[in-house]
Structures are given as structure tokens and as C-alpha cells.
Amino acid sequence: MNVKLLLAAVLAAPALAFAQAPNDAQIAHIVVTANQVDIDAGKLAQGKAKSKEVKDFAKQMVTDHSAVNKQAKDLAAKLKVKPEDNPTSQSLKKGGEDNVKTLKGLKGDAFDKAYVDHEVAYHQAVLDAIDKTLIPSAKNAELKDLIVKVRPAFVGHLEHAKMIQSKMK
Amino acid sequence: MSHRVIPVVVVALAGAAGLWFAASGAAAGPSAKHTVTIEATSYKPETITVKKGESVTWVNKDPFPHTVTAAGKFDSKSIAANGKWTYKATKAGEFSYICTLHPNMKGTIKVE
Secondary structure: OHHHHHHHHHHHHHHHHOOOOOOHHHHHHHHHHHHHHHHHHHHHHHHHOOOHHHHHHHHHHHHHHHHHHHHHHHHHHHOOOOOOOOHHHHHHHHHHHHHHHHHHOOOHHHHHHHHHHHHHHHHHHHHHHHHHHHHHHOOOHHHHHHHHHHHHHHHHHHHHHHHHHHHHO | OHHHHHHHHHHHHHHHHHHHHHHHHHHOOOOOEEEEEEEOOEEEOOEEEEOOOOEEEEEEOOOOOEOOEEOOOEEOOOEOOOOEEEEEOOOOEEEEEEOOOOOOOEEEEEEO
């Protein structure tokens, strides 16, 4: 039941929080937070997942999102943009913490299913945010370009997670 | 007088032949090199046509790993960031491949 509530919260968060367009400093913060949330869940799943496929996926999430975060942080430094905390980042962070808390209470197949279900919902939510808010709002061309270039990787993660999810049913 | 002209002609002919060999070598033949760039989680070009016996090198310019995988035909396994992988096309045909890490990435290699 917790998982369903969490999914609802993750899905609803961007829509709630993006009442007004974020500025570039906030967008940079959202990008870094979104990646960090998935790195944290991935690190937990890398050690705790039961199936090799889920473990490998979790490892990939840590690798991919860490690489994107390095790019985002490097770009922010280059542009002298100080990432600025904002309600969207806060709800992403809260959603991530709640997810990790729930996952810590699960094991075996139940853990794998909850982790993968959340990955599907999370990547879908982040893609919606990228399309509806982050890309349209980004002012700096390099920041916009980074998000545009990273977007297909999120689509890839979503498809990969859905593929694993479909085998679980 | 004519004996002074001969060496010039010989050098010119040799130069032209060298150019001809270089040009034909670069354009075709089993030594032709083909490159597919992996960037922004996609293969560029998406479809590549090569001759049997030629090699294709995939260069990963993304900051995270990708694969070049045609199930049952060839599999690069994980190609690291800034890494590359070369495949020698020994069988004629059309092969679709994907990245197993990002299954939305699709490419085709046509071997003639």
C-alpha cells in the first residue's frame, strides 16, 4: 500500500511543484536532485535486489545518473550558476527518501518489484518534468542542450525498467 | 635535353599513381573504415552499409556505457564512456541491433 501512495506522490510532485517556471539555477538543482534520488535507490538495490537483472539495472542507474550528475555539476560550475533549492527539488528528495525507507523494509521478490515499479514511475515523472517544464523553461543554451541530450537516456531507462517489470507479472 | 625531362615525367607518373592508390584505398576495398558515433543515447548514422569483410567501429561519446547488440549475431557487451568497439562484418545481410542498457537505441548494419 505504501508503494502505491509513493507512486502517486512521485507522479503528482512535478505537476504540483511547477506552478511557476523555474529559473536556470533551480533547473540545475532539479537535475542534480533527480539524478541523486535515483543513485541512492540504485545503491540500495545493487546490494539488496534478488534477481541479477534487477541488480544489473540498479548498477547501471548508479553509473548513468552519476555520469549525468557530473556533467550537470561541471556545467553549473562553468556557467557560474549556483544550483538553487526549490519546491520541486524538495519534493523529489522527499519522494526519494520515502522510497528508500519503504524499500529498506522489503526483501526478495517484493523488494525487486517495488524497486522496479518505482523506477518506472520515477522515470516517467522525470520525463514529464523534462518535457513540460525543464526544457521549455531553461534559458541558457548549454543547460537546455544538456537536458535535451540526456533525455533519450531517461527514455532508455524507462523502457528498460518496463521490460524488467513485464517479466515479473 | 630530352634525358632531363624523363626523370620529371617519371616522378610525376609515380606521384599520380601514388595518389590513385591512396584514393582507391580510401574509397573501397577490405581496408575501408566505417565509424558509428554513439551520442545522446543514439547511433549516428542509424543505418550503415558496408561490404563483406569490412570493419565498423562504434565510438561511445556519451559519459556512460552502451552496447551494440544483435541477439545471436554479435554483442559488444558494455562499451565504456569514451570507449570503442570494432566488428568485422563477415556475413552478408541486414542486422538490426540495440543497446541492451537503453533499448530505445536502435541501429542497422547492412552488409553487402
